[in-house]
Amino acid sequence: MRKTVGKTDVILLIILSAVCALLFYLSFHSGKGKTTAVIYEDGKITHTVDLKNADNETMEINGSRILIENGSISYLESDCADKTCIKFGKLSKAGDFAACIPNKTVIVITGEKEDSVDVITY
Amino acid sequence: MLLRTETNPLREMSKAKKAAFFGIFGALALVLSLAESLILPAAPFLPPGAKLGLSNIITLLCACFFGVPGALYTAVIKAVFALITRGGTAFLMSLCGGVLSAAAMAMMIKIPHREPGFLGIGVIGACCHNVGQLMVCLILTGTGAMVRYAPFLLLFGIVTGSITGLTVGIILPRVINTLTHLFIRRNTYEKNS
Numbered sequence: 352m353r354k355t356v357g358k359t360d361v362i363l364l365i366i367l368s369a370v371c372a373l374l375f376y377l378s379f380h381s382g383k384g385k386t387t388a389v390i391y392e393d394g395k396i397t398h399t400v401d402l403k404n405a406d407n408e409t410m411e412i413n414g415s416r417i418l419i420e421n422g423s424i425s426y427l428e429s430d431c432a433d434k435t436c437i438k439f440g441k442l443s444k445a446g447d448f449a450a451c452i453p454n455k456t457v458i459v460i461t462g463e464k465e466d467s468v469d470v471i472t473y
Numbered sequence: 474m475l476l477r478t479e480t481n482p483l484r485e486m487s488k489a490k491k492a493a494f495f496g497i498f499g500a501l502a503l504v505l506s507l508a509e510s511l512i513l514p515a516a517p518f519l520p521p522g523a524k525l526g527l528s529n530i531i532t533l534l535c536a537c538f539f540g541v542p543g544a545l546y547t548a549v550i551k552a553v554f555a556l557i558t559r560g561g562t563a564f565l566m567s568l569c570g571g572v573l574s575a576a577a578m579a580m581m582i583k584i585p586h587r588e589p590g591f592l593g594i595g596v597i598g599a600c601c602h603n604v605g606q607l608m609v610c611l612i613l614t615g616t617g618a619m620v621r622y623a624p625f626l627l628l629f630g631i632v633t634g635s636i637t638g639l640t641v642g643i644i645l646p647r648v649i650n651t652l653t654h655l656f657i658r659r660n661t662y663e664k665n666s
Contacts, residue, residue: 353587355642360593367596367631374624394615432560448621452613453562459618 378446386445388424390417391457400424402443402460414454424458426451482657483538490656495535495543499550502531506551526599526633529574533595533641534648536579544575562613570605577601591645595638600630 390398392413400419407420415429415436423443426436431453439449445462486494505527513525528551535543548571556564578598581589589597603626610619 352645353582353642354590355639356592357588357590359589360596360638363589363593363596364631364635367600367627371624371627371631374627378621378624389618391614391616391618431562433563446621448618450610450614450619450622452566452610453560455614457614457616457618459621 385462386422386443387461388419388442389459389461391459393455412454412456415451415456417458424460425449426458429454481538483652486656494538494652494656495546498531498535499547502528502547502551503554505531506554524633526602526637529578529595529598529602529634529637530640530644532571532575533578533582533591533598533637534645536575536582537641537645538652540583541576541579544579545572548572548575565613566606566609569609570602573605574598574602590638591642592635592638595636595641596631596634599634599637600627603627603630 386402388398388400388402389396390400390412397412398410402419402422402424405419405422409427410417410419414431416427418425418427423441425441426439426449429436429451431451433453436449436451436454436456442449442458442460445460448457448459450457483494506524509525509527528547532544532547535547539546548568551571552564552568555567575598578594578601581594581597607619607622607626610622611617
């Protein structure tokens, strides 16, 4: 009968953990200098916000209200069923992101430093 | 592989017994997914959308006993339940992730090696589930930005997959025992009536 844990499993775990650590290192770094929030609605970029110089304001995008405040951006309210977008909290560092899938909106923070894993567009 | 097809007694059950089996296990899967959402509401430190994935235990068990169709059945049941309770988006995510993960786990179970063990299969199943959901998100949002979520998804895939895989490895002998007693042992009541 099949084992519960064997050598293959341990090797698999080690490899996956290494890949995971690598992905984390590549994706996130502190936003020195300019941080820009890019807002996608239905696949297209509709707003770009320079977070460091933005005024505190709220804006409406497809189905949700966004709060921009003190260099961070977040989903404030949304008309979607699961409200997962609001749980992303405040985005402020390069690499942070939030999304509302039912409303097809995504917010990504891009930073000054060149990312090796950058936004992939199709 | 756990129970070779030729000797797996569960496969020779009558249709009525199979219906009972799938009914019980389908209900178990739904109860587990409901229970885990009660135990672990989205805590602030968890990435949103992260779930324990306990119902994958059931998927894996069905894969052990009934192969790919059994595992797919579980995935479909969970997806339909998501459709009814949480809406169309949840349905798509559950369906894509669930089918991919069920197929991956079932195919790995079919390979008659002792390794990889249930831990590895659980991890691969959970990661496939996340990959499937990520693909749905990419298609729905129309942008590649969601790829940023990949590190979190991988991390949670490893953790939750380990939990489900280990659990299945530990409880499987007991489950076989119980199922044999429930479904296969001759029912002594028949003679009395």
